[in-house]
Amino acid sequence: MKQHVGWTAGTAAAVLVAAGAITYAVAGDGGSSSTPSADSADAGFARDMAVHHQQAVEMSYIVRDRTKDEEVRRLAYDIAQTQANQRGMLLGWLDLWGLPKVSSDAPMTWMGMGDMASGKDGALMPGMATNTEMKKLGTLSGKQAEIFYLQLMTDHHKGGIHMAESCVDKCAVDVEKRLAQGMVEGQQSEIDLMSDMLKERGAKPRS
Template sequence: MRKSAGWIASAAAAVLVAAGAITYAVAADDGGTGGTVPAADSADAGFARDMAVHHQQAVEMAYIVRDRTTDEEVRRLAYDIAQTQANQRGMLLGWLDLWGLPKVSSDAPMSWMGMGGMADGEDGALMPGMATDTELEKLGTLKGKQAEVFFLQLMTDHHKGGIHMAEGCVAKCTVGVEKRLAQGMVDAQQSEIALMADMLRARGAKA
């Protein structure tokens, strides 16, 4: 229990550090916008809002599987995902604070990509790649190898959806530091998809 609490505390600390540090990052790089704050309906703001929600679910899934298996390889991957995405989520929310923009919008998710209305939010899945509420509940009931396989399958789909969104920001966002973060997400998550494919094969399963 203490290990679990310490792990969660570490992830929370990463968010706080990122949220505080991001002010300096943006101040040092206005992305060529001349210091102009992005509009509330811009790709920059839409990506920040949507990816923060997307990342939050990845962190939740990582927390769930960590307590459903003793496999160190899966637990290590879950820890890395939770740390990285909690950190990035803090950065995205920090930008919205810095820009004085709301963290929620009445616009449909993905509207900034021209995909408004394509994600219907059925059973809690608000955006491409997101797990449904039913799938999250199922993950919480599995143990051992079954939990590992289902987590890896869910996270593979989650990463594919995240990559699609991040590529949209690379193409449409105007703030340089945010575009670079998005490209970093694409590169890292593509690498993790390859790793998870290997992990699934080792467990006799497919993505």
């Protein structure tokens, strides 16, 4: 079991390097015959989900240091590894397409929902934790940290699923659509798991 939890920032960095190598091998395997434009759904999803994923990785590193519970630490490891990998692919595609990783447009504009991205207290998109919530997570320990992490990550996944479903519908690059569909399925499975984990701890999702 210990091999699952003895992870460091270096692990995520290695995953990103590996993902970057994979990216260039698969980004052109179908879909649109032309490079996506900067205001396309493909580019918008890649930019927004990279930001969304980064916070999930950060939350997972925080809870890793706030609890000794093997189940929560293993889940946090799996989420951090998966989302760091996917983030590397998304950023790699933007590089491959020659597109900027940031945009002057509000997040979720590619979904027609730019007005819902408030940026309030650091929560740039629905489902993202606020700066205050991130700080609070870093002050909790044990069961309290576990519950708050599971609640935050459940909300985070719900927001991520909404974005990924929009990419499945709107994106043109086949490999990106497939990645988005995998996110929908994987994160829904984790939401179900986290619901059970919260119940075991006498708690429930926030929404």
